[in-house]
């Protein structure tokens with residue numbers, strides 16, 4: 684059983700509008716579910732985009748940090764999502780290891796982190812990807828593919844279309860994917876996802 688992007692957005696809306704479960708609660712459920720699946724390592728590089736996929740990543744980074752793991756968090760672009768901003772505000776009270784990637788020069792620091800840490804969490808794009816990956820985002824995806832020791836994508840590997848599985852310009856090649864709620868249509872039999880684990884979201888079925 685897999686879901687389209689539109690079906691996933693419907694589940695999200697039903698949870699928040701009908702059942703009054705605020706997006707930040709869904710994000711925290713997802714983050715804890717992901718943390719419980721991936722916490723067996725000591726050092727992590729978390730790469731976050733501008734939306735809620737990035738928000739998931741920052742929330743996971745917090746749980747890893749609070750459980751004694753080494754965590755470097757990178758944010759590409761400008762935080763557009765309220766839940767991402769809220770989670771960044773919290774994480775900033777816990778660590779200074781939060782780095783903004785604003786231009787290609789900043790990618791050097793990301794590469795150093797990718798090479799030294801055991802695991803990279805790809806939280807750049809989730810099902811909000813809506814066009815070709817280009818520019819700085821493309822360079823970051825290429826850096827992950829070239830320098831990460833072990834890559835775990837959150838919800839869906841960044842750069843693939845959630846409905847078709849097509850690579851939109853550039854995409855992360857994941858060793859594993861922690862997909863939220865249910866596998867997306869574009870992930871079925873898609874080798875780019877690696878091993879897929881479904882993560883509990885706490886959203887009512889519809």
Ligand SMILES: NC(=O)C1=CN([C@@H]2O[C@H](COP(=O)(O)OP(=O)(O)OC[C@H]3O[C@@H](n4cnc5c(N)ncnc54)[C@H](O)[C@@H]3O)[C@@H](O)[C@H]2O)[C@H](O)CC1
Pocket residue numbers: 691692694695709710713732733734735736737738739763764807808809810811812813814815816817820837838839863884886
């Ligand atoms: N579905 C649920 O119930 C939950 C999902 N969660 C997570 O939220 C993401 C979807 O988040 P969204 O904010 O819609 O977008 P993304 O984070 O996937 O994308 C970020 C941002 O990027 C912009 N964008 C799209 N394409 C491009 C591009 N090619 N280049 C640059 N920027 C691009 C777009 O505007 C987006 O805003 C889902 O995958 C889950 O990880 C919740 O955390 C929990 C509930």
Ligand SMILES: [K+]
Pocket residue numbers: 736805806807808809836837838839840841
């Ligand atoms: K992702």
